[in-house]
Amino acid sequence: MNTVQESDQVVQRRANLEELKKLGVEPYPRRFEIDAPVDAIVAQHGSKSGEELEAAQPRTRTAGRILSIRSFGKANFLVISDGRARVQVYIRQDSLPERDFKIYKLLDFGDWIGVEGRLFRTKTNELTIWASKLEFLAKCLLPLPEKWHGLQDVEIRYRQRYLDLIVNPDARTVFEVRSRVIAAMREFLSERGFLEVETPMMQPIAGGALARPFVTHHNALDMRLFMRIAPELYLKRLTVGGIERVFEINRNFRNEGISTQHNPEFTMLEFYRAYADYNDLMTLTEEMLPFVAQKAIGGTEVTFNGQPISFTPPFRRLSLREGARAAASRRLGVDVPAESLRSREKAAELASKLHVPIESGMGAGKITAEVFEALCEEELVQPTFVYDFPTEVSPLSKQKPDDPDTVERFELYAGGFELANAFSELNDPVEQRRRFEEQLASRAGGDEEAHAMDEDYVRALEFGMPPAGGEGVGIDRLVMLLTGSPSIRDVILFPLMRPK
């Protein structure tokens, strides 16, 4: 596609453009005044009968891209679109100036035009603009995909999203839902006193999550920088600074695999609320997601991969250790005692029986998490709070008062994948330093995703961070669920692709 072949169709379109110039038509004019975009015309007049239109004779002036041309010689029908809605245009030789009809004759499927005329209904009851003026707005020099089958090739849909948007109306719908999801989250949080902020995307230490970062370099400072894997540590510094309710909606970057659920850059909502713990956040989440779903798609029931999913609260709650224990019991046909997941030896033995692969550096907590993911994750189709995680896999979460091996953390699962992650934030600087040091030991042991030490963050905690609950919500995945999109690439306009 890098070298555009001058196919006969392109030659023809270029010739039509030259003919327009000969008519004195500016091929790329500056502006065109419209009364209303196409979708507004349809919204305003779409339900009116032919008689009503005949009586009112509403005139309009609008513009759009030509999506089809049906020609009868002296009477012709175009369909134009503003990307959201479509309306028919009636081009009748005796109804518009000679120059405008000459322009019509040189139009191609895909060109942009402006039209002025009165609205009426045809004999087949189609809402139509009876054109009295026609302006040429821009040329489409390349042939577009066909109208009936649309564009099926997913590779072209992702690489040339504009084509997808032109010919597949559903593509536009997905991104409108996405936009409403984000707007609804802002509304929900703003109403509750949360302040929206922006924190660094380029960070000297990539913290706040367990993942491999992208590395970059600042020339003037001769400084290695990481694209952020999470905003977490900066947002918590802001709670130290006294911003009791804070949130950010922005991109994170993780240098890891690509799949139907993973894109190297993805969008997260992350928010922190002082004086709240993870139980409060479960309640808040049960309010927020139905609110967002209602605003974005007008309801809380969706279908994903053929399965109905309900965002009507309350959501199911499942302890991670109990979930892992129960699933292991079912799988093995024996009653696995809870203690089996508490010591490294017993947990490793259990994992082995279950054929869950583990590595030498993993402790009982990490192994428990592995068992849970292997046995339970796919079955979590309805929204489910999986709560109380092993401390070992949660370096930034606060322990439960009666159990130092367990932290107050939950992940919300839906559709078989993780949708949100939240915890009571660890705000004890001494314990935080100890956790970082544990992570450094894992890192020394070869775990590239282990957390690095962040001295400034520990110092911030030493100034005193209020008790707080924090949560991250994967926007892309939420949009997947709400739009029934099986791949994350369907909800990201320009997903990362290998260059051709």
Added chain:
RNA sequence: GGGCCGCUAGCUCAAUUGGCAGAGCAGCAGACUCUUAAUCUGCGGGUUCUCGGUUCGAUUCCGAGGCGGCUCACCA
């Protein structure tokens, strides 16, 4: 990274056992002043992803590579 599948006209897809590469839509010429996947008549359009091999002959068989999809692994 592994496995499986795909790549043919602008788009959507065919092509028998290895035997002149086809259709629909789109395009071009013509007819048509209410059509809507408009219709009718005629016409043009190909690096069959790339490179190499086997063969008289390759879209087809073999090998290598490219890009993509699904999936497993990893992760959110």
